Structures are given as C-alpha cells and as structure tokens.
Amino acid sequence: MDILSPGESIYVRGGFSQGVRNDGRDFLQFRPISIEFDGLRQCYSSSKVRIGSKSQGTEVTTGIKGVQLDKHVGTNDTQFQSTCQPKIQCTVHYCPGVNSNELTAATRVQQLDQRYLKHAEASQEQGGQSTGQDATIGETGSGLDSHSNTREMEHFLSAFFTKQYSANLLASFQGSFAHDWQLLIDTIVTEDNGSIIDCISLSIICALSYLQLPCDDEDPDKPFTLSQFLDWTTLPLSLTCYSIKEAGESIVVDCYPEERACSVCSFVVTTRQDQHDITKNPVGASGTSSLATIKLAQYHCRNIREQLISALQQHIDAQRALINGEQSSIYSFCISLK
Amino acid sequence: MSETIALPGEIIDETGDFVNGHGTRQTSRGIVSTILGTASLQNKFLSVKPLRTNYQGEVGDVVVGRVVEIVQHQWKIDVHSKLFAGIKLGAINLPGNELRIKDATDELNMRGFLQEGDLISAEVQKVHADGSLALHSRNLLYGRLENGILVKVASSLIVRTKQHFFTFSFGVKSIFGLNGYIWLSPSSDIDINQQLREDYAGASFIPRTSNVLSDSSALPFSPFERGTRLAMARLRNILLLMNSEWEPISPQVVEELFNFSHKQKLEVIDLLNDQIGHKLLTDFRAYRLSNAAST
Structure with a gap:
C-alpha cells in the first residue's frame, strides 16, 4: 500500500466536511457486497464475500470443516450439554498478493500523525481537569498501527476472530446435538481495500448460515445442522467504524485505506442481538474519542447489522426456494445498502 | 504464425522446431506458456508478451508518480515500473528565474520541495539500460499534485494521445499518466495556483509551507462546489x-462515457455495481458503433 500524500489528504478531508466521499457514497453507505456460497467442494460449507467492485474491492474466502471428537450416546442431558459445545478454531491468512516487506496495514500521513499527537495530548490534559466527559478506552495491545506488516495483520485478525467465535458466540449456547464436533474455520484474504474485518466477519456468517455436517448414525444421507446455527441471524457481526472530526463528531463505515488514514480513530463494534463488544484501534497516533461517539458507533452498527442480515436472509430464502430439492450449487447475489 | 492469445500452462509448440523465449518454458511436452499474453514468433524465437504488465517507459511519456525515497541528489519515484524511477535535483527548476547550478544547500532542502508520499507529474527523460527511468520536470506543466485523487488503472489501457493534460467541461482537470496513474483535481484551483506561481516564477515545485495541513483555513486552494466533487x-x-x-482509456472516450452515464440516469454509486457497470459499457459500445455507422 502507498503512503498518502498531504495533497490527497486535503481532498479526502474536504470531502468529509462536504459530506461526499471519494466514490460518491454517504458516510453510512456500504459498497455493493457480492456473496458466493458453496464454492469449495472440499469443505462442509464455504463462502466468498467481495465488498466493492471488480477493480477495487476486498475479497475473502472462508471454508469450514468439522472434526468429530467423541460420541455421546444416551448420556445424562445436563452433563451432555455442558460438555458438547463445539470447539471453534479460527485461522486467517492474510495474503493479498503483495510483497510482505512492502505492505503496511494502513496508509499513513506523516504530518497528520503529528497533528493527532497534539490533539491527543491536548485532550488528555483536558480529561485530567474536567469532570470526565471524555472517555479514552485503553489500547487493545493487539491493535494495528501504520507500520504493521502482513504477519502482524494475520496475527491480529486470527486472534480477533478466534476470540469472537470461541468465547463470545458460544457463551450462551443452549440445546443438544448428537456429536461433539470441533469446527475449523479457515479464512483467506485475497484482496484488501479497506473493511477487512467486516468482510471476514460477514464471510464467516455466510458460511455458518448453511453449515451442514454429515451424520453417520441413523440416516447417513441426511446431514444435520448444529442447533445454535439453526438461527444464524443471531451470530455476531463485527463492523469497523471510523470517527472523523471534519464534520462534527461523525461516523464513517466501509472506508478505503486513504479514508482510514484521514480518520481520527477506528472502532470495531461486534453486535450480537443486544450486546456490544468494542475494540478500539487508534489510527496513526493515539486517537481519542468521546463517549457520545462510541454510542453513535454502536447505534449505527446495530442498524447496519439489521439491514445486512435482513437483506442476506431475503436472498438466501429466495435462493433456497429456487434450488429446493436439488444439490446445493454456487449462487451469488449483490446487496447494496442504503 | 499469427498472434494468438496464450494461457498459462498452454502448450504453444509441440514440434520442437522453436527456441523458447520470455514468458515460456521448455518441457518434455513442448514449449509451454507461463503467462497470459499474446504469443509471438521472431525467426525461431517463440515468446509470449504479457497482457497485464508493469509500465515500460519511453522517452517523452507523461507520467504521474509518487515519491518513495530521497537519496543523494535525487528523489526515487514509484511509477508502477519494475524499478523505481529517479528524478535528479538537476532535472527540476528551482525558485529564481534563471537556471543555476545546484549546491549543497539545495541538496539539504530537497525535502522542502518534495517529501515522501508526494505525487508529481513529470516526463520521461531517459530510459537506462536496466529499464529504470530518469524523469525531468523542466516545464511549468509538471509539478507537485495537490488537492485531488489518484486513480490507478492498467498502464496498457492508456491511449497515447497528443494531449495528456485535459480539462473536462464539468470542472475537472486531469492528467492521464502513461504509466496508468490518473490524477483528477478540480479545475477551479487554477487561479489561486497562478498567484503562487507568480511568487515562485520558474520553479517546478513550490516550496511547502509548514502550516498547510494543521490550519485548514490557510489552505492554498479555493473551496469548490459539491457538484464538482460528485x-x-x-x-x-x-x-x-x-x-x-x-x-482503452482516452480523455475523449472518458468524457463521452461520463455524459452517457448521465443520459442513462445512473447515480454515482450505481457505477460501483459490477452488473450495472457492465451493462453501461455494453450499451456504450453499441451506442458508439451506431454513431460511427451513421456518420
């Protein structure tokens, strides 16, 4: 990725203040999303998600395999439920076809770095004296900065999604199923033009939405679905929001790398029904943000998640009706969020 | 043998009469193409020219590039070539109206004119033996690019025309770099830049004032309308x-397509959609064909 020149950053920030982004979208508008299901024959379920157009977009492929561990036949129900949660292992390979030495995770603006540093210092001093209206979330440690390379990116992403899907998702597990399974989720990033976490998250949801594992006990031909994935609309979705100062306290979603470089700080908001889990990554130097901004980010993320999930459900239902009874085949569609 | 498209892994010769060249490999089955491109034959020398390739410069080409490094006497510029291009300190005009020998002070001040990340437009002065380019900007047309966006396309798509600096009728000026980098900026900047140019007459790069970024009211650009931005x-x-x-991309075709997309009542964000975009271009090709037939 390139370094962003000050001359370009002037234009991007001017666009923020006028409410028009580089490609004509509004702040809360996503690029078209196209999803392809079941492209990988070797996996139990797979999906390919692309955010953006053919020439400039983010593309992620996810495949899910399952490993059957022990069989639980005729055991005590309560004991059964506590032992047979599927273990989920998530790996993310970040390889968008770029030389890893040259790649940095974010484009950067040297002069803006200094500006943010000043801004952060000023607001920290303010926070010490004032009544504590400004909230600064502590750094996450695994957050990425402008000098991260592919390996760090991969570590960050895999750590993030392993945490999401092994702890967060399965904490509220209820129900029973026949076998103790270990799920292996493998994700490959083949192209990166912003919104990488959103894209991976959506891709995992799409793959889980029709995950069917083979059953060899009673009816060997009929695959079964793990009970907590029957209602896949409750799965957590992670979205990245960027806070910008140019137009008041505004939130921008689905940013290009150059827009990311011009924002103050980014949040990763993971929404699951009513719960929120927020990770904050400062862009450039340590960005600060107020509680109001975080609330705003939560609000917008919930709205976008609802739109996204309902659009996805509509398409999946329509497609399922079409291919009913036949073998599942590759199908793709395009979602444009307003 | 006429020019044919060769796919990676395709056997392009089984007879064994030819010598394998660039983009091919000799195997037990014959000569196999290793890239996607057009197969060509010179005497007995069989090679495949790649379709998508890095920029290979020619003297006199207008290019747009990004400064990646500052080394002794020169800036290293990324022009999407296989090697970084260089622009020597001696190949730019410094403030002051006359040509003069650059001294050590000028060398120390290099970052004041161009720093890492800056975009410039320049002309290819020389192609070295290893394929790297030497650029120059001894012309007031060229210089540092500010307040606009860079669009990257494949370098082989840019059509060579007489005019690579083009001002569109809808208030946008552009530089179609032959290396596939296209610079777009609002044309209303001209007046204010001219004021600056008078102050620094004859200079290729106007020295950057330090407060350009921190104070947005001191920006050397006039605000422009929302319509121009769209x-x-x-x-x-x-x-x-x-x-x-x-x-193929040339300013005239781009302008025609711009107006055509307006006629089709397409919104700006509709163009991000692959299906709509494909339909637009199919219609546009048919429209151009019918126009050409009628005239």
Whole structure:
C-alpha cells in the first residue's frame, strides 16, 4: 500500500466536511457486497464475500470443516450439554498478493500523525481537569498501527476472530446435538481495500448460515445442522467504524485505506442481538474519542447489522426456494445498502 | 504464425522446431506458456508478451508518480515500473528565474520541495539500460499534485494521445499518466495556483509551507462546489469501471462515457455495481458503433 500524500489528504478531508466521499457514497453507505456460497467442494460449507467492485474491492474466502471428537450416546442431558459445545478454531491468512516487506496495514500521513499527537495530548490534559466527559478506552495491545506488516495483520485478525467465535458466540449456547464436533474455520484474504474485518466477519456468517455436517448414525444421507446455527441471524457481526472530526463528531463505515488514514480513530463494534463488544484501534497516533461517539458507533452498527442480515436472509430464502430439492450449487447475489 | 492469445500452462509448440523465449518454458511436452499474453514468433524465437504488465517507459511519456525515497541528489519515484524511477535535483527548476547550478544547500532542502508520499507529474527523460527511468520536470506543466485523487488503472489501457493534460467541461482537470496513474483535481484551483506561481516564477515545485495541513483555513486552494466533487467521484468510478472492463482509456472516450452515464440516469454509486457497470459499457459500445455507422 502507498503512503498518502498531504495533497490527497486535503481532498479526502474536504470531502468529509462536504459530506461526499471519494466514490460518491454517504458516510453510512456500504459498497455493493457480492456473496458466493458453496464454492469449495472440499469443505462442509464455504463462502466468498467481495465488498466493492471488480477493480477495487476486498475479497475473502472462508471454508469450514468439522472434526468429530467423541460420541455421546444416551448420556445424562445436563452433563451432555455442558460438555458438547463445539470447539471453534479460527485461522486467517492474510495474503493479498503483495510483497510482505512492502505492505503496511494502513496508509499513513506523516504530518497528520503529528497533528493527532497534539490533539491527543491536548485532550488528555483536558480529561485530567474536567469532570470526565471524555472517555479514552485503553489500547487493545493487539491493535494495528501504520507500520504493521502482513504477519502482524494475520496475527491480529486470527486472534480477533478466534476470540469472537470461541468465547463470545458460544457463551450462551443452549440445546443438544448428537456429536461433539470441533469446527475449523479457515479464512483467506485475497484482496484488501479497506473493511477487512467486516468482510471476514460477514464471510464467516455466510458460511455458518448453511453449515451442514454429515451424520453417520441413523440416516447417513441426511446431514444435520448444529442447533445454535439453526438461527444464524443471531451470530455476531463485527463492523469497523471510523470517527472523523471534519464534520462534527461523525461516523464513517466501509472506508478505503486513504479514508482510514484521514480518520481520527477506528472502532470495531461486534453486535450480537443486544450486546456490544468494542475494540478500539487508534489510527496513526493515539486517537481519542468521546463517549457520545462510541454510542453513535454502536447505534449505527446495530442498524447496519439489521439491514445486512435482513437483506442476506431475503436472498438466501429466495435462493433456497429456487434450488429446493436439488444439490446445493454456487449462487451469488449483490446487496447494496442504503 | 499469427498472434494468438496464450494461457498459462498452454502448450504453444509441440514440434520442437522453436527456441523458447520470455514468458515460456521448455518441457518434455513442448514449449509451454507461463503467462497470459499474446504469443509471438521472431525467426525461431517463440515468446509470449504479457497482457497485464508493469509500465515500460519511453522517452517523452507523461507520467504521474509518487515519491518513495530521497537519496543523494535525487528523489526515487514509484511509477508502477519494475524499478523505481529517479528524478535528479538537476532535472527540476528551482525558485529564481534563471537556471543555476545546484549546491549543497539545495541538496539539504530537497525535502522542502518534495517529501515522501508526494505525487508529481513529470516526463520521461531517459530510459537506462536496466529499464529504470530518469524523469525531468523542466516545464511549468509538471509539478507537485495537490488537492485531488489518484486513480490507478492498467498502464496498457492508456491511449497515447497528443494531449495528456485535459480539462473536462464539468470542472475537472486531469492528467492521464502513461504509466496508468490518473490524477483528477478540480479545475477551479487554477487561479489561486497562478498567484503562487507568480511568487515562485520558474520553479517546478513550490516550496511547502509548514502550516498547510494543521490550519485548514490557510489552505492554498479555493473551496469548490459539491457538484464538482460528485463529478470527480463519477469520473473516478468510470475510470475504475473501464479498467475492470478492459476498455482503452482516452480523455475523449472518458468524457463521452461520463455524459452517457448521465443520459442513462445512473447515480454515482450505481457505477460501483459490477452488473450495472457492465451493462453501461455494453450499451456504450453499441451506442458508439451506431454513431460511427451513421456518420
């Protein structure tokens, strides 16, 4: 990725203040999303998600395999439920076809770095004296900065999604199923033009939405679905929001790398029904943000998640009706969020 | 043997009469293409020219590039070539109206004119033996590019024309770099830049004042309308669309397509959609054909 020149950053920030982004979208508008299901024959379920157009977009492929561990036949129900949660292992390979030495995770603006540093210092001093209206979330440690390379990116992403899907998702597990399974989720990033976490998250949801594992006990031909994935609309979705100062306290979603470089700080908001889990990554130097901004980010993320999930459900239902009874085949569609 | 498209892994010769060249490999089955491109034959020398390739410069080409490094006497510029291009300190005009020998003070001040990340437009002065380029900007047309956006397309798509600096009728000026980098900026900047140019007459690069970024009111650019910004967004999306649809890019065709997309009542964000974009270009090709037939 390139370094962003000050001359370009002037234009991007001017666009923020006028409410028009580089490609004509509004702040809360996503690029078209196209999803392809079941492209990988070797996996139990797979999906390919692309955010953006053919020439400039983010593309992620996810495949899910399952490993059957022990069989639980005729055991005590309560004991059964506590032992047979599927273990989920998530790996993310970040390889968008770029030389890893040259790649940095974010484009950067040297002069803006200094500006943010000043801004952060000023607001920290303010926070010490004032009544504590400004909230600064502590750094996450695994957050990425402008000098991260592919390996760090991969570590960050895999750590993030392993945490999401092994702890967060399965904490509220209820129900029973026949076998103790270990799920292996493998994700490959083949192209990166912003919104990488959103894209991976959506891709995992799409793959889980029709995950069917083979059953060899009673009816060997009929695959079964793990009970907590029957209602896949409750799965957590992670979205990245960027806070910008140019137009008041505004939130921008689905940013290009150059827009990311011009924002103050980014949040990763993971929404699951009513719960929120927020990770904050400062862009450039340590960005600060107020509680109001975080609330705003939560609000917008919930709205976008609802739109996204309902659009996805509509398409999946329509497609399922079409291919009913036949073998599942590759199908793709395009979602444009307003 | 006429020029044919060769796919990677395709056997292009089984007879064994030919010598394998670039983009091919000799195997037990014959000569196999290793890249996607057009197969060509010179005497007994069989090679494949790649379709998508890095920029290979020629003297006199207008290019747009990004400064990646400052080394002794020169800036290293990324022009999407296989090697970084260089622009020597001696190949630019410094403030002051006359040509003069650059001394050590000028060398120390190099970062004041151009720093890492800056975009410039320049002309290819020389192609070295290893294929790297030497650029120069001894012309007031060239210089540092500010307040606009860079669009990257395949370098082989840019059509060589007489005019690579083009001002569109809808208030956008552009530089179509032959290396596939296209610069778009609002044309209303001209007046204010001229004021600056008078102050620094004859200079290739106006020295950067330190407070340009921190104080937005001191920006050396006039504010422009929301409509211009939307036109630039549309132009950007159209260029990326032409790139993905493999349509040759020249200012005239871009302007026609811009107006055509207006006629089709397409919104700016519609152009991000692959299906709509594909339909637009198919219609546009048919429209151009019917126009050419009628005249």
